[in-house]
Amino acid sequence: MKTDTVQIPAILGGKVSVTLDHETSNKWPNLSHRDEEAVLQIMRDGNISTHPVIRQLEKAYADFTGQTYALAHNNGTSALLAAFYSIGLQAGDEVLVPSATFWASVLPMTWIGAVPVFCESEKERMGIDPVDMEKKITDKTKAIVVVHLWGLPSKMTEIFAIAEKYNLRIVEDASHAHGATWRGRPCGSLGDVSVFSMQGDKLAPAGEGGVFLCNEYEYYEKAICLGDITRIIELQTPARRFAATSFGIKTRIAPISAAIGLNQLRQLKEHNTIRSKNLLFLSEKLESLGFHTFLPPDHIERVYFEYLIRYDEEKTGLPRDILLQALLKEGCQVALPRYPLLHQQPFFTEGVFSQFLRLPTGEHVPSYGNCSLPFTESANNSLLKLPSFPNQDNGILDQYAEAFEKVIGHASEINEKCNAQ
Ligand SMILES: Cc1ncc(COP(=O)(O)O)c(C=O)c1O
CATH class of the missing domain: 3.90.1150.10 (Aspartate Aminotransferase, domain 1)
Structure with missing residues (x-):
């Protein structure tokens, strides 16, 4: 004693x-006087809706990750919806997802009918487990969601190999990983489409904000059509015909948030x-x-x-x-x-998700009641x-x-x- x-x-x-x-x-x-000054500048300029600071923020994220296209959003959740939509997911398509993450890494896909298939986390870095992922692939599997949990890059060597072998798209949720790198490559550049949240807790916060990133023009254009009316008008492709409507939602970031987000990214x-x-x-x-x-x-x-x-x-x-x-x-x-584990949440276990999936008649509706991920749970x-x-x-x-x-x-x-x- x-x-x-x-x-x-x-x-x-x-x-x-x-x-x-x-x-x-x-x-x-x-937050410092630099953030205050950045916000005041927007107010003095008077353009509090479409101020060019939004483009500056997008350029800064494109430079930061080395991606060709960046589209700022009002939050990470809507950037994730754009990511799922942009890669062409259809009702009934399956997506391999982790359960140990914030809900926005997964739930937006249900609005376009894509079906989350929960996978175990791996022990080393608690990202999605490539071994379990491969066991859960079916002929309906179209994509993988990778989340670099708490700022720890996932097991990308194995994930890239599986994506290539089964022709799957990678949706990278880098919301926790501003500034992290994997084999010298920045998080935010490791998916076919990648997303950062800029919500107030994040490493480069904007208050509320998100950014969608990719290298393929096709994905970028789809994300624009979904929710960014100002950009549709600028398109030089036939998609410009949607300028009067967009595809029904509006996801542009507010310039005051963009100004803070840009300043925080610099720091x-x-x-x-x-x-x-x-x-x-x-x-x-x-x-x-x-x-x-x-x-x-x-x-x-x-x-x-x-x-x-x-x-x-x-x-x-x-x-x-x-x-x-x-x-x-x-x-x-x-x-x-x-984060409570997603596969155990009532949205899934009580079947609420099926109202959003709206799968065609005859299509198998998944049941999550028996979904168990013993390793992740323990x-x-x-x-x-x-x-x-x-x-x-x-x-x-x-x-x-x-x-x-x-x-x-x-x-x-x-x-x-x-x-x-
Ligand atoms: C991993 C992860 N993805 C997505 C989001 C959603 O971002 P937002 O809150 O900006 O909608 C968050 C958190 O906020 C998150 O932690």
Whole structure:
């Protein structure tokens, strides 16, 4: 039994480790006078609907990813709808998707009748599992959704090989991965069509915003026709005849959002460097205590949209709920992962999705009631989410390291106490 009171965990009556202010260290987005000035400029110019800043934002994203075409959207969800529509998905087409992601990576496809087929996540980086994906391919499979979860690029070598073998399109949702690279290639350039969200939590936030990217003119034109009336008028192809109607929705970004998004993209590198420095420091400490912190292999540059760690009860000696309780008592802001698994959600399990699919009579309507992804379900239960520490460290990282060290160092006493209650 350790006697030094400083080292006793708070849950056992010791002092709380994390006393520094979370609000300062976790404040995000990091908006400055430059963002204010960019917004004011739009207001002074007076064109608050179609200001040229939208084109500047698109050019900046095209340059950033090396893609030929970029079309800004009012959010990532509508950019994803455009992505699914642009590759020509038809009612009844199947799309291989991860379950461990935000719903917008998947649900917009149901509005055009495409059927999500949920696949397991792989263990290393928690992206869609290529082995499970290949087992689920049928003659209706047309595409794959790749999400670089939390900023960790997916297993692209295997995914590219499967896409080529079965002639599948890749829809890349890079919403978590602004600035990440895979074998030197930027995330956002790895799909037939790629999308970033610029929602306020993201690494290059605009408030609300999204961008659709591709190299094929055909995809770009379809995305324009779906929801960007100003661009249809400019088309030099027969699609210009839709200028009076578009295809029924309107997805243009607001210039004030575009101005913030552009400015934040310019500061991305600087902002990402701070997060990476902080989280690599913390990861080193946590790895030494037996946690898995998803450090990337050499061919990958990850970014830290979110910081999740995996813990192994056998190594730490503490069940997750007790570990969580003990860390909360230390003043740590730890939580369970924030995305509930999609294949378990009522939209699928209660059959609501079929109202949107509107499959032709006789077409098989999928049932998700029995859909089970044992690995993903158990892996999701072994994750903890920590703050992503986007600002300069004020000493709070040392306090987190100390909190974890104390709790793990007293695992058996904590277990005993909690089990006796
Ligand atoms: C992985 C992922 N894809 C898509 C989206 C949707 O983007 P938006 O909120 O901009 O519609 C989000 C989150 O917001 C996301 O986390």
